[in-house]
Amino acid sequence: MRILGICGSLRKGSFNSRLLAAVRPLAPDPMTIDVFDRLGDLPLYNEDLDSRDGGPAAVQTWRDAVRQADGLLIVTPEYNSSIPGVLKNAVDWVSRPVRDAALHGKCVVTMVATTGGGLGRNVLTDLGRVLHDCHAHVVSGPWVVLTEAQTKLVDVEDEQGQFVPTISDPFTTRIAKVQLAALAAAIDGGAGEHAVAPLRAFFAAMPPRPPRR
Numbered sequence: 001m002r003i004l005g006i007c008g009s010l011r012k013g014s015f016n017s018r019l020l021a022a023v024r025p026l027a028p029d030p031m032t033i034d035v036f037d038r039l040g041d042l043p044l045y046n047e048d049l050d051s052r053d054g055g056p057a058a059v060q061t062w063r064d065a066v067r068q069a070d071g072l073l074i075v076t077p078e079y080n081s082s083i084p085g086v087l088k089n090a091v092d093w094v095s096r097p098v099r100d101a102a103l104h105g106k107c108v109v110t111m112v113a114t115t116g117g118g119l120g121r122n123v124l125t126d127l128g129r130v131l132h133d134c135h136a137h138v139v140s141g142p143w144v145v146l147t148e149a150q151t152k153l154v155d156v157e158d159e160q161g162q163f164v165p166t167i168s169d170p171f172t173t174r175i176a177k178v179q180l181a182a183l184a185a186a187i188d189g190g191a192g193e194h195a196v197a198p199l200r201a202f203f204a205a206m207p208p209r210p211p212r213r
C-alpha cells in the first residue's frame with residue numbers, strides 16, 4: 001500500500017516536513033509513505049497551460065505521482081486561518097481534468113503542525129471541504145494538530161545512528177497511528193471509490209464534450 005506524503009510548506013526546516021518525517025515510521029504494515037517534495041516546481045494554475053497532452057512537465061510528474069499512489073498524507077501549516085497557496089495550487093492541478101482527475105477517489109489523511117498554541121484546525125476544516133469537493137475521501141478526526149511544534153518535534157537517534165524527527169507527545173503519536181490505520185482501512189474498504197462514484201455516474205450518462213477551441 002503506497003501512500004504519497006506531501007508537505008504544504010516549502011520552508012527549509014519546516015516543522016510540517018519534520019512532522020511528515022516523524023509520522024512515516026508509524027505507518028502500519030504493509031503501508032509505506034514516500035515523500036513528494038516538488039510542489040514548489042508547479043506553475044500557478046492556469047487553464048491555458050492545462051492542455052490535453054498533459055501540460056508542463058512538473059504538472060505531469062505531480063499528477064502521475066498522485067495517480068500511482070493508493071492514498072495521500074497531507075501535512076500542512078495553516079496560513080491566515082486556511083490552506084497555504086502552494087498546497088491549494090497543487091490540489092487544483094490534480095483536480096483536473098474534471099472527468100478523470102488524479103485526485104478522484106483518493107483516500108486522504110490530513111495533519112497540521114503550527115508554532116502557535118491554539119490554532120491549526122481551520123486549515124484542516126478548509127482542506128477537508130476542498131478535498132471532499134474534489135471527490136476524494138478524507139479520513140475523519142480525531143485530527144493530528146501539533147501545536148507548539150517547535151517543542152514537540154525532537155531529533156532521536158535511530159538504529160542506524162541517524163537522527164530522525166520524532167513526536168515527543170504520546171497523545172499526538174497515538175492519534176497519528178489511529179489516522180494511518182484508518183487510512184489503510186479506508187483504502188482496503190474502497191472508500192475512495194464511493195467518494196467518486198456519483199461523479200463517474202454523472203459523466204457516464206453524458207455525451208463526450210467537443211474539444212474546446
Ligand SMILES: Cc1cc2nc3c(=O)[nH]c(=O)nc-3n(C[C@H](O)[C@H](O)[C@H](O)COP(=O)(O)O)c2cc1C
Pocket residue numbers: 009010011013014015016017076077078079080081082113114115116119120
Ligand atoms: C503567512 C503566514 C500565515 C500564518 N498564519 C497562521 C495561522 O493562521 N494559524 C497558525 O496556527 N499559524 C500561522 N502561521 C504560523 C505557522 O504556523 C508557522 O510559521 C509554521 O512554522 C509554518 O509551518 P512550517 O514550519 O512547516 O513552515 C502563519 C505563518 C505564515 C508565514
